Amino acid sequence: EFVDAVSGLFTEEQVRLAQQNQPSYEQGRDALPRADHPEDITPYYIAAIDPAFRRDRFAFCVGHYEPNTGFVQDHLQWWQPEANVPINPALVLDDIRLTLERFKVSMVFSDQYQLESLQQLALDRGFSIQGMDFTAKSKAKVYGNLLTLFRTEKVKLLKCEEQVKELLALERHNSAMGNISISGRSGVHDDIATVLALCARQVIWLMPKEPADMSKINPFRELTPHERCMSQIKRNRDKKAMIDRDRKRGYY
Secondary structure, three states, X not given: OOOOEEEEOOOHXXXXXXXOOOOEOOOOOOOOOOOOOXXXXXXXXXXXXXXXXXXXXXXXXXXXXXXXXXXXXXXEEEEOOEOOEOOOHHHHHHHHHHHHHHHOOOEEEEOOXXXXXXXXXXXXXXXXXXXXXXXXXXXXXXXXXXXXXXXXXXXXXXXOHHHHHXXXXXXXXXXXXXXXXXXXXXXXXXXXXXXXXXXXXHHHHOOOOOHHHHOOOOOOOOOOHHHHHHHHHHHHHHHHHHHHHHHHOOOO
């Protein structure tokens, strides 16, 4: 009889190397470009959340891509429910909004949990939430992207022992049918690991093209994922600006 094979997804050596000489998650990274630093790059930041309210933690991550470095984690934060007191999503999104303003981000990626209610709360605060496919099948692909970054040493993480603990507790299950599934070890949270994987997946998927590449693009081609997202962000901003103008004119 075939028994499912179980193995750790990441090694401690991979995770520790990604944190080497990096700031702590409490400190985080400055949003670039900084004032009076003309040498700074201007990254395209991506934000992601893994929402939860009662048993698990509500996790939030911001990251960007650098050609010579790969995925760079800039901000990591989570909210823990207290005994018999669920997390208030409105208060969490208030905190998230402040960080998004610092990194000049207006869209957050999330799994499908409580998506519609969170989307409305986010719009009330001037940003949008875009749902991501995070089923059992797509989960393996999302984590596979992160595993590739670790194996190629193209990831820089903020120092955070809770993040290390969750990454090392992730297990890969190979079934008798050849299917691969990813899950956390029993009794260990995986919220921080999940939001990291979601953020890294979107950073790589939406990686902007270099200017030299842009000059070769056919203007009549299908839009790239990055361009579609930027178009949606612009539409959301224009819609909010129109509503603000109408409010000032007394239409609301």
